[in-house]
Amino acid sequence: MVVEMLPLGRFQLHQQRFEFRRSVPAFLPSHKTFFTVLWIAAFASVFIWQRNVVGVGFTFFGRAGLNRDIPRSRPVAFNLTDFGAVGDGVTLNTEAFERAVSAISKLGKRGGGQLNVPSGKWLTAPFNLTSHMTLFLAEDAEILAIQDEELWPLMPPLPSYGYGREHIGPRYGSLIHGQKLKDVVITGHNGTINGQGQPWWKKYRQKRLNYTRGPLMQIMWSSDIVITNVTFRDSPFWTIHPYDCKNITIRNVTILAPVVEAPNTDGIDPDSCKDVVIEDCYISVGDDAIAIKSGWDQYGIVYGRPSTNILIRNLVVRSMVSAGVSIGSEMSGGVSNVTVENLLVWSSRRAVRIKTAPGRGGYVRHITYRNLTFDNVRVGIVIKTDYNEHPDNNYDPKALPAIEDISFTGVHGQGVRVPVRIHGCKEIPVRNVTFRDMSMGITYKKKHIFQCAFVQGRVIGSIFPAPCENLDRYDEQERLVKRSASQNVTDIDYDF
Numbered sequence: 001m002v003v004e005m006l007p008l009g010r011f012q013l014h015q016q017r018f019e020f021r022r023s024v025p026a027f028l029p030s031h032k033t034f035f036t037v038l039w040i041a042a043f044a045s046v047f048i049w050q051r052n053v054v055g056v057g058f059t060f061f062g063r064a065g066l067n068r069d070i071p072r073s074r075p076v077a078f079n080l081t082d083f084g085a086v087g088d089g090v091t092l093n094t095e096a097f098e099r100a101v102s103a104i105s106k107l108g109k110r111g112g113g114q115l116n117v118p119s120g121k122w123l124t125a126p127f128n129l130t131s132h133m134t135l136f137l138a139e140d141a142e143i144l145a146i147q148d149e150e151l152w153p154l155m156p157p158l159p160s161y162g163y164g165r166e167h168i169g170p171r172y173g174s175l176i177h178g179q180k181l182k183d184v185v186i187t188g189h190n191g192t193i194n195g196q197g198q199p200w201w202k203k204y205r206q207k208r209l210n211y212t213r214g215p216l217m218q219i220m221w222s223s224d225i226v227i228t229n230v231t232f233r234d235s236p237f238w239t240i241h242p243y244d245c246k247n248i249t250i251r252n253v254t255i256l257a258p259v260v261e262a263p264n265t266d267g268i269d270p271d272s273c274k275d276v277v278i279e280d281c282y283i284s285v286g287d288d289a290i291a292i293k294s295g296w297d298q299y300g301i302v303y304g305r306p307s308t309n310i311l312i313r314n315l316v317v318r319s320m321v322s323a324g325v326s327i328g329s330e331m332s333g334g335v336s337n338v339t340v341e342n343l344l345v346w347s348s349r350r351a352v353r354i355k356t357a358p359g360r361g362g363y364v365r366h367i368t369y370r371n372l373t374f375d376n377v378r379v380g381i382v383i384k385t386d387y388n389e390h391p392d393n394n395y396d397p398k399a400l401p402a403i404e405d406i407s408f409t410g411v412h413g414q415g416v417r418v419p420v421r422i423h424g425c426k427e428i429p430v431r432n433v434t435f436r437d438m439s440m441g442i443t444y445k446k447k448h449i450f451q452c453a454f455v456q457g458r459v460i461g462s463i464f465p466a467p468c469e470n471l472d473r474y475d476e477q478e479r480l481v482k483r484s485a486s487q488n489v490t491d492i493d494y495d496f
Contacts, residue, residue: 068189073134074114076107080122087120089144094151097127105130112183117141117191125151126214129178137191137230145175145195145216145236149203152214158243160272160295160303160333163391164212165237166204172214174241181222190254192231193217200236201262213237213264223247233257238266239285244305246274255283259320262286267317269293272305272333278312288353289317291326292335294362297395300332301361307331310338317343323350329387331401332362339368346375351413353382354403358427359390361399367406374413380440381408381420383455385428404431406457414441417449419465423492424454433457435471439464453490 070077078100081087085096097115104113112132119140126145129135137143146152154170157163164171175195178184195216203209216235219225220243227249232239233256240255242248250268257265267283270276271293283289294300294307317324324345327335345351351374354364374380383403403424413419419440424430434457442449442465452468459467461476469489473482 068139070116070136070138070189072114073136073185074107074132075111076104077114077116078103079116079118081118085122087118087122087141089121089123091123092125092146093122094125094127094146097124101128101130101133104133108132117143117188124175126153126173126175126177129176129181129184129219131182131184133181133183134185134187135176137186137188137193139189139191141188141191143175143191143193145197147196147199149200149209154211157212158271160244160300160305161330161391162296162299165296166212167210168392169211171212172236174215174218176217177219178222179220181219181225183224184219184222185226185228186217186230187226187228188230190229190231192233194233195235195239197234197236197257197262197265201265204263205261215239215241215269217241218243219245219248221245225249226251228252230254231256234262235265237264238269240268242270242273242276244272245270248273248276250276250278251280253281255281255285255289257285259284259286259318266291270307270310271295271330272303273307274309276307276310278310278315280314282316284318286321287319288322288326289315289319289324291328292338293328293330294333294335296330296391297332297359297361298399299391300330301399304333306334306336306362307338308334308336312338312340312343314342315344317345317348319345319348319350321349323353323382324348325352327354327364327367329355329357329360329389331356331364332360332399334362335364336366338366339370340372341368341370343369343371344373344375345377348374348377350379350382351377352380353384354406355382355384355387356401356403356428357385357387357389358397359388359395359399360401361396363402363404365402365405368409369407369411370409372408372411372413374411374416374440376415377413377417379418379421380411380413380416381422383422383424383430383433385423385425385430400427402431403428406430406432407434407436408438409434409436411435411438412440415443416440417443419450420468421451421492422453422455422468423451426454426488428454429487430455431457433471434460435463435467436460437463448491448493451492453492454488456484456487 083096083099085093114134255267265286452470458472469486
């Protein structure tokens, strides 16, 4: 099992967290100071955040403030034990959760109800939420997912995917599920929702599962959802999956899974969602920390629900297997108007990535990245147009996605092997990409580490490392200096 670093929700600062390789070359000495200040600020923000969550009784060496009063946010509040639940980690409490949710479902006209989960380990099979509900996890409360897949219900495939993501046919539902909901809050004093995904990961690797694994939390066709001050860990599959929802806020959330051998444990996957804010989170998982999606090939094209108006800010993320923040590859309904800002990606395979392929259709446009910091990352910025995973052979290879209007401003880092790899192709060129204020401390001093193919765009001012020949050059006042004559030139090199 890989040791988790800096799990904010439990304030366990592992000493390895401080052991960063300082490989910034001599011509960037100011960045050592920059990174020192950055990490001090990051740690200070963690302490302040913990203090706000835990309360006045926060201490370095003790855990004051235990058994704090649970605030009431609804006219009526229940305790899970009112419905016969036992928090011993052994008793199965599914019926208690179901009875509690049923009681709250009758209170909609009165403003709904709150279900308090007290300290303890509450084993359960999957259960559904209801509208006008607050699920509140006390400090040291832990909802544990039953590991027997026979107790996980099967559901139809998502309409924009056509199949289960891993198998033809139905899929397992999520541990915490909801459909056609409104006004739902999942919050607490930083209690934990634990998917206990280890058996699922092992069976997946051994090809012993007949259906696609279920997410830890999936909310579908819903609106006005808030998820805050909760830790999610060890999901069997994707962790938080809002599907075709609007007005979603995810704030002050910690998401953890082993960074290796925990397949497809994405952190947060907004899928065909509108008006989403994800902020002030720490995510370290076995796949993408965040992946914005909108359907898969012909099924996503027909479903036709884009992901749009998404703000991602103030995150610390890690992904040893995939990327910190991804768009795609399932993006056939389109993705637009996304802002990613104040992002720190550390000890990861890739930092930010857009991935698609012929057959996807759709578009990725109006994407803004600013104030990005990469520390010890293999590839910083990736745009990939040949991510050829398809649900079946009935996709249309002539359904070509459009990738355009993407900007990167304020991108800095150290220990980066390949700062940029934009791999467009003749069928799917990448258009109108802008770079401004970029400097990377690199680990490889080869010539082609800013790699491009079939890309059109511009560089404003000076950046390091030197950009590829495909991009136009502008000065700091945005006056054209040199027009590129080589937009279709390729210098992609996957050997390093």
